[in-house]
Amino acid sequence: xxxxxxxxxxxxxxxxxxxxxxxxxxxxxxxxxxxxxxxxxxxxxxxxxxxxxxxxxxxxxxxxxxxxxxxxxxxxxxxxxxxxxxxxxxxxxxxxxxxxxxxxxxxxxxxxxxxxxxxxxxxxxxxxxxxxxxxxxxxxxxxxxxxxxxxxxxxxxxxxxxxxxxxxxxxxxxxxxxxxxxxxxxxxxxxxxxxxxxxxxxxxxxxxxxxxxxxxxxxxxxxxxxxxxxxxxxxxxxxxxxxxx
Numbered sequence: 001x002x003x004x005x006x007x008x009x010x011x012x013x014x015x016x017x018x019x020x021x022x023x024x025x026x027x028x029x030x031x032x033x034x035x036x037x038x039x040x041x042x043x044x045x046x047x048x049x050x051x052x053x054x055x056x057x058x059x060x061x062x063x064x065x066x067x068x069x070x071x072x073x074x075x076x077x078x079x080x081x082x083x084x085x086x087x088x089x090x091x092x093x094x095x096x097x098x099x100x101x102x103x104x105x106x107x108x109x110x111x112x113x114x115x116x117x118x119x120x121x122x123x124x125x126x127x128x129x130x131x132x133x134x135x136x137x138x139x140x141x142x143x144x145x146x147x148x149x150x151x152x153x154x155x156x157x158x159x160x161x162x163x164x165x166x167x168x169x170x171x172x173x174x175x176x177x178x179x180x181x182x183x184x185x186x187x188x189x190x191x192x193x194x195x196x197x198x199x200x201x202x203x204x205x206x207x208x209x210x211x212x213x214x215x216x217x218x219x220x221x222x223x224x225x226x227x228x229x230x231x232x233x234x235x236x237x238x239x240x241x242x243x244x245x
Contacts, residue, residue: 027167040211098138
């Protein structure tokens with residue numbers, strides 16, 4: 001199927017059809033929980049960081065200590081104290097535990113991952129497994145990782161069941177790692193939250209963090225699963241079910 005045809009499979013979230021799907025869906029609670037905390041990725045390399053802080057802020061709102069990257073210090077003649085900023089920013093995602101899994105310098109393209117025959121090899125991307133570990137060990141989430149190893153009705157039906165379970169539990173969230181080009185999008189390997197499921201159209205709503213390229217969109221669940229059933233290195237992409245411990 002061509003990209004031009006694939007593009008017709010996605011529907012803008014706030015189109016007439018998109019809003020009808022959202023309003024009639026029985027599984028849309030995550031949209032209303034996460035939209036309030038949406039942050040587009042602050043650069044082309046931070047889809048994982050943006051996705052993580054949306055969920056970190058939703059999970060910890062009201063309990064977040066001041067973030068250094070958001071603090072503003074008043075001048076001395078105004079007291080010199082710090083104005084607190086109790087939200088996670090994308091730079092806050094990269095704490096010491098996260099960077100033990102993958103260095104921020106490598107993700108920021110400031111350092112090569114390795115040398116091959118004396119030539120630097122850069123690898124700014126974050127795999128599903130790496131992202132799972134970052135959330136689990138770096139930010140104290142319980143994470144269930146599912147690689148989309150096969151694209152069969154059995155796996156897709158399990159995805160539907162997992163979506164329904166997560167969207168009826170205000171502690172659980174779904175994060176997808178997919179190839180956007182498979183569904184006619186401008187993104188390649190990408191990470192974003194999945195926030196609603198509409199049974200009538202059998203489609204999911206993606207809170208795409210790549211706002212510099214795409215708006216939020218609905219897509220057929222079968223086509224979206226195909227986009228997850230793609231290789232990232234030697235392993236398949238897929239999705240995570242996450243909740244705060």
